[in-house]
Amino acid sequence: MKKTALLIVLFVLVLLPWLALLILGGIWLWQQHYLLIAAPILLSSYGIAWILSQKLQQDEPLPPTLPSIDPDDRWSPAAKEIWDKIDALAKELNPADYPLTDAARLAALAKRVVTEVATHFKPEAGRAELDVPLRNILFIVEQVCRDMRELLDEKVPFSHLITVQDGLQVWQWKEKFKQFNYLRRTLAMAASPFTAIPNELSHFFTGKLTDYPKGLLERWLLQALVKKIGYYAIALYSGHFPPSAISTIETEQEENALAKRPLRVLIAGQAKAGKSSLINGLLGEFRTTVDVLPVADQLRLYKLQQPDMGDVLLYDSPGYSENDFWFQKNDRQLGDFDLVIVVCSAMQAGREADVRFLSELRNWFGVHLERRMPPVLVVVSHIDRLRPFREWDPPYDIENPDNGKARNIREAVETVAHSLQVAREDCVPVCLSTPAACYNIEAVLACMVNKLPDSMRTQYLRTLSEGQRKEKIMLLLGQLGIRRGQA
Template sequence: MMRLPSSWPWAIVFLLLVLPWLALVALGVFWLWQNHYLVTGLVILASFYGAATLLNHWLKHRQIEPFQLPDVQADERWSPAAQDIWGELDKLIEELNPADYPLTDSARLLQLVQQVNRKVARHFRPRAGKAELDIPLRNILFITEQVSRDMRQLLDEKVPFSHLLTIDEGLKLWKWKQRLEKGHFIYRMGRMLLSPTTAIPAELSGFFQGKVAQYPRGLLEQWLLRTLVKKTGYYAIALYSGQLAPPVLAEPEPQPGLAPEMKQPLRILVVGQLKAGKSSLINAMLGELRAAAHVLPLTDELTVYKLKQDDSGVVLIFDSPGYGDESHWFEKEPERALGGFDLVLLVCSATQAGREADAQFLADLRNWFDQRLHRSMPPVLAIVTHIDQLRPLREWQPPYDLQTPQNDKARNIREAQETVAEALRIPVSDCIPVSLQTGTNYNIDAIWAALADKWPESKRAQYLRCLPEGRSKEKLRLIWTQMANLIRI
């Protein structure tokens, strides 16, 4: 005996619902034909469908979507390593299929969050056996807290009635959604039986447009999952890179966020070969030498000067001994000498032909930061000195137009500027020609303008340099608070 398919009761329900409407349509067409309104009715019907088709094309052209990709941007102070893993998370969400992570399956959603956290952890701690566990428990809880808060705010803004629906009501609505999807399948089968001439082309069109491959990727599910991945990844990157720490709850009105602004002054290193004019440059910048009080130099080789600025606070300028092809003072303590500064002024004499020592210094500096992606290399400005000693020797009538040189002096200065840029592999705009003659300094204002232009990069380098020290102080303060509470208990 042949058994009926299990979906036949749904087919009966479908027919009971559809047949009265089909009969009404047939009677309406007959009435229009009987009263000679059939042509008019068809014209009106075609007009409505034409307007709907045009509106549909316009909406697709405008790409109006109710749920777009979440606007979660990487922090501009993140290190290159953090930027790399953020790009990998972008690739992950592009491959995300909502059918693999139903919103009603909490276990699958937890697996997705763990996958993101594991991916970030292994990026920052590749040598750890279980990198995702190489973090304090309170930090994991903090990620959960922040993601939950952000998701709640997004639901309030994007999903209507989300603040009124209970979890039980939401699960019931989701079950009804699945039933409606099943009913839609029955409707498609019924249409194939009743009108195969129109149903078959429609099904083939949907297949070749890729709708079958995309089913059942709903916009809401996709948006929620992508937001979950981006938010989890954002806080995981900030925590595993050390740029974010949970606030101490004992503090009044804690505001979670990135590390507080560092109070240490900006550090500028002045380097160059022997007799390049480093001391003369510092004299010209400071006006008069003012030794910093109670400032410990990074190495015994450095001399520290303090510059007080109204807008930027205190800036420390470190004068270094001249190096050559054989002697390099920074090789004694490269960890502190190369990584302890936020901006570098590389002084190059226009009358010196050899650039190997300068190029070697920059190569060592770049290599040091290439091996430490959690840091950001400080910007480098090349200060081309002794331009007044270029040929013709007796001519010195500044200012000179170096963009369109009009005489031999200007052309020689421009050539020296380009030679330094090529040897050091830096832009010509970062090579600033100056004259440091006593009492007649020239083009010092251009140095201050270049420093102002490099200020954001310098602040980023300072932030990443001071971050470990700031976090260490926070940890010590938290330990002190915990010990005090333990003694109180």
């Protein structure tokens, strides 16, 4: 504290003589009638100093706002992983190493991006970038060129009028003109400071909006080019975006058919947890005709329609135990569903079988990174049997419990959520004693609807391979001169 006070005293002692000199000098100039002559000279000196300081600093303005180039939210985890690497590569590029006028270097950069993407998806291939049809490579070139043209039209003024040669000449003259401009402003400030000062203020504010250095513009375009190449390379090598040779009308018909495919919902749980009762409750809530279709491996399929979700297929699976799981004969069945509902009894203390089931599910999708794990909901059944046993007077507010029954329901839900490592809001307490006395089924339906976007993304990746096979067949038929109606 003492040291700070001494520094302040020292600063005041150094500053006081200069302040006194400034005040006394101003008074003398005013008395001698020299103030109006001295003021322009002083302002001119400080103005010139300001211009020179600008030349030394030359703060670069921000580049134009780059249109958002983001990954497709339907992409698989493997696709998003390599996208992050391409995005990091784009940010680290130096425009001096890849001039936009050097086609050879840009081609090498494009090959680097494509090779890195291809190797990521096909690490076992010797030259993974070649393990793709030639038409796909041409498709990448076509799409990138189209997008870059649109980018230039939207973000670079006069890009549709100025030729490449004109643009290079403008950039060469820009630096020379900048040096001349500094000289002009300095002379103007010395000749007439009162006139030059407003012009300098105007230049300060407008220059921040119009003076985009060549280096920043080059970096902006280079990053956009790399991201576009990476985007389409990921889409193609991961199988998300096969170039279709089918007509636009037929392609739209295929996309509409894909959007109308029913969601597959797996109802899983231990024996006597209430799976069948949950399905009966949902069917009663939907008020629709039900078809029961037998399927392989002991699964039962219920076909129904729901207004907010369209067609829905409910798969009722056999009850599992800690050492007996119906899907062990064919683990691919774990990837056949777009939403998984696990039914857990609030009266059953053992959760090991449920934990193992979800662990197997997560492990399967951890290996198959080209797929997306479906969202998981947990239905906590038999809440009417919790203490106090004879009390059952729904509805119950478990968010703000005001009695013992509600508190016990909340505790059971939180215990299940913690054991199965799922979010608390994804656990729904229900009563399934009889179809007429079902409680909170509408909450299950609401959660299913909330998970619909994630379920649709899961369905997209699940059905992608089927669409690719169909696209290849249709293309082959077209090449052989066989129309779609004749096949």
